[in-house]
Amino acid sequence: MVQQITNRKVVTVGLLAALFIGALDATVVSTAMPHITKELSGFNLISWVFSIYTLTMCVATPIFGKLADLYGRKSVFTAGLLVFAIGSILCGAATSMSALIWFRAIQGFGAGALTPVTFTIVGDLYPGEQRAKVQGIFASVWSVAGLLGPLVGGTFVDYISWRWIFYMNVPVFVAAFVLVFFFLHEKFEKKAKNIDYIGAIVFTIGLSAMLYALLNGGEKYAWDSALIIGLFIVAAIFIALFLFTEMRVKEPMIPLGLFKTREIRVIYMLSFLGFAVTAGVMVYAPQWIQVVLGHSATNSGFTLMPMCLAWPFAATMTGRLMFKYGPRLFIVSGAVIVAAGSLWLMLIDADSPYSYLVGILIVIGFGMGLLATPILVLIQNAVDWSQRGVATSTNSLMNALGQTVGVAMFGTLFNNAAAGLETKQIAHGMHVVFIAIFVIAVAVVLAVGLLPSQRKEPGKPQSSVAR
Structure with missing residues (x-):
């Protein structure tokens, strides 16, 4: 529970910066893809640049949400920032489409912490009517990022390099890290934690199989192909195992x-x-x-x-x-x-x-x-x-x-x-x-x-x- 805030406005600015740059990154890449594929080749892999980001973000989102409840908001938020920043640097330095896809997976995993933990911190910081007002502002960030993403991406591609659509994240995240890490103070009770490792593993496998099937079925593979049917079967089995696990563990990943x-x-x-x-x-x-x-x-x-x-x-x-x-x-x-x-x-x-x-x-x-x-x-x-x-x-x-x-x-x-x-x-x-x-x-x-x-x-x- 948040007990003392040195400067709530400063923390809010840091959260807004992190959420905005994470949201912007989901849209800015689309403008640069023709230039990226031209330089790195591998046009046939273009859908994976987007799909892998969505997949890892979806998998990471509930995991980070639960960790924020177990270990405190600040530590999980800053860890997500660090993972996203590392992924951004690696994406900017990618020398092949395959490498870019793997680095986008890292980026997506870090992004899985930004949105949910940001909104959770805001829920902690602001009570009553203030919370509703601030949440409204934060909820609009994705729309503003969607508006500016193509413009920012086009500008970097035309005048600098597509690599800077990833590198530009770093100074923003450094600022967000400083504002949140040093100005958000939590008094968190330290006690033994029971982490739901099995639940996290079976959830990751089940959701990954389902998302891969949904993102590729009907396009890369036919819906009735053996691969897509097999993926849905795997997804059903592991999601059932996940539900079975969550009913029995002390600290379920998703209660x-x-x-x-x-x-x-x-x-x-x-x-x-x-x-x-x-x-x-x-x-x-x-x-x-x-x-x-x-x-x-x-x-x-x-x-x-x-x-x-x-x-x-x-x-x-x-x-x-x-x-x-x-x-x-x-x-x-x-x-x-x-x-x-x-x-x-x-x-x-x-x-x-x-x-x-x-x-x-x-x-x-x-x-x-x-x-x-x-x-x-x-x-x-x-x-x-x-x-x-x-x-x-x-x-x-x-x-x-x-x-x-x-x-x-x-x-x-x-x-x-x-x-x-x-x-x-x-x-x-x-x-x-x-x-x-x-x-x-x-x-x-x-x-x-x-x-x-x-x-x-x-x-x-x-x-x-x-x-």
Whole structure:
């Protein structure tokens, strides 16, 4: 438990810097990939540069979340920073695509600590209404990074070198390390810890097999291929072993007791479904603009900017007003607005103007901004301090899984519906995807109805925090 903070604002700046650069790194690489593959060769390995980062980040997220509860936030956060910085330096120095992929795996593992532990520390530092406001600001970081990522990446590639998209992380992380390590003071009770090694191992194997199958099925390998089927079987076996293990160990990596609370179950469901919708929109809306409407890649990229601006605006506004009006109002409003935007997306056709897509992305981005902050605050209020880290990291895992499963499902639907490469066939395939996005958005609205009535103030702190 945090007992003394020398300078809470300084720590907050350090956390923001670390979260921002981690989020930026997830988007900045896409702009530089043509130059990277040209220099390092291995174009056929390009998908692995992204996939391995997602895979290791998903695996590491709940592990770091649990370690933060066992060993304190600061030590785990700074360890994650160090791993990410090492991975960044190695990526910048890579001399082959294979090496870059391995180094991206290290980077992703370090990134698995940044988001969940950052939000956990914020939950510790700020009580009541302040927590909701600050969480709203932090929740918007990913959208801002998504907006700036292509611009930053393009600038480094054009004027310096693609290697500096990785090297630029180092000074930022040094600053973040200093601000957090020296100004965040924890009085953590030292006692014998029972680490769930077996749970971590079987979870890593099971989730890795499932993510590899989802990221490569339908593209590199057919869904009914022996490899993909075998991976899903391995995933099912090891996830079952993981659940069996978690029911018996003293300090489970993911306490299954979390899921006994209906509120948390519903919130995790909302996170999973909401980010599946977001993934589908961000992948296929730009493609519609390029292929069906005939706009340039630059224009399609700029179309995402309003969404990336509407999301942080709504998240920040929600953080300021949620304590006054309660989280349920914003969750319901966000779900309905996302569904409305998805319905609009489903109804567009080849004759729909470009401005419709801009409006759709603004609506969906605004709705997701309303959802993100109250979901995070509700989770942190629903558990004790000793489980806040793992509860927050599990929500981050649900976000990532929603995106991964969503992209895999939408890709399969698109490939099955688009019978060829003609514009009409591609448009039909994407329209099928838009229908699926709307169905999931409706499921989000229905899931909101399962939330129990709020029994306590949304900003009520669970632990004492010195000001």
